[in-house]
Amino acid sequence: MTAPVGWEAIRAEVLRRIRVRDWAPGAVIPSETDLAQEFGCARATVNRALRDLAQAGVLERRRRAGTRVALHPVRRATLDIPVIRAEVEARGQAHAFRVLKHVTALPPPPVAARLGIAPAAPLRHILTLHLADGRPFLVEERWLNPAVLPDPAPDFAAMSVNEWLVMNVPYTSGDIAFSAEAAGAVEARALGIDAGAAVFVTDRTTWTDGMPITAVRLVHVPGYRLHTSL
Amino acid sequence: MTAPVGWEAIRAEVLRRIRVRDWAPGAVIPSETDLAQEFGCARATVNRALRDLAQAGVLERRRRAGTRVALHPVRRATLDIPVIRAEVEARGQAHAFRVLKHVTALPPPPVAARLGIAPAAPLRHILTLHLADGRPFLVEERWLNPAVLPDPAPDFAAMSVNEWLVMNVPYTSGDIAFSAEAAGAVEARALGIDAGAAVFVTDRTTWTDGMPITAVRLVHVPGYRLHTSL
DNA sequence: GAGTGGTCTAGACCACCAA
């Protein structure tokens, strides 16, 4: 065997051994120390390769117990979630948006529950239609915690809420859910489609340091596909 | 300032400086060497923290050019894609499946194109209904390259194709697309829903070393949600 | 050419946890 050089080569070699069943699913593989000796490199280099594979879901590592080949190989894919404007422009289309509605109101109970706030706390309710080359792209329905807004509130007609938040309240934690739903009347009219058409929906809720920021629901135009690679 | 200890503390401190606009989007931050000196740690530790943030999409790093705060903060989420059986069992439900159809046939041109093979090459065409607690969960329509099957072909009535592939053809590369569609007649009948209902669809194509393995289309029962966190 | 990040080394200490 030619000795692998570099942590990527070691990763490739480890993958090869898994593929050819040299190391079977569930089996413990040699320790970092042993592999470093076999490959003729420092343990840190082996560590780098194995850590990468563990993050990818191929290996499971536990102190003392050692490193095992994952029994139920969970494929882990990464999704890029860009600003809507960037997503449209990445398709080579021109982005524009129109604020359809902007009020302060009480959120419906499910939204309040998702954000973890009292249902009696009023939030900004903003409905935005995003356009790609002038054609409807998606409807953004957002409930926004007014506490994150500066005193002279930003002009959401100039910069979309989506973009303002990303630029001004960075790195929040949150969760996302994707689903397929039948378009409601409001969304259908905004998107120019028939009510009841199958639409791709993204529900996102974000916090920063435990403070709820926003709950947003993106209703994409029919035909939208969310892509990624393994 | 209390000196951060450990690469995670350094990552947190860097994030804090970005959040408070100490380092603005697009701006170049100090070099690893400088930060290591400031934090009183080795450069490798700073490197670990910055590399992690770059992978998360918060920073952009280029040799010689230095490290910049990302201008268009792309959120990067990771999706876990388990075996269907594991996904059902993770909900605390019992998994079962029925093979509805299993033939050798020519794939429709779009499928052949996606796999990158000649349209005249026959593939296995397998339609499987997956059940959760006895109720329809999803329909799996798969086109499978027969070249990956061993000579006594596995018994897909005992182990689903999905699971057999994951256990026997590990770590392929591929791509995934998610979309919302109106249920077709066949899928609707199998899932026990009305044709035209909005269904969540996963399209996955996988290769190994450039050899096409399979193209699969998962049609989920209405109400299915794909979850992840940021 | 010079300065950046990318990587590797040889060694060390520590947290954890199965035996």
Place this chain on the structure above:
DNA sequence: TGGTGGTCTAGACCACTCC
């Protein structure tokens, strides 16, 4: 309690690329 992975160090060389 010993062996494992997790991390850190201080130093080094290299690849890349902007100037």
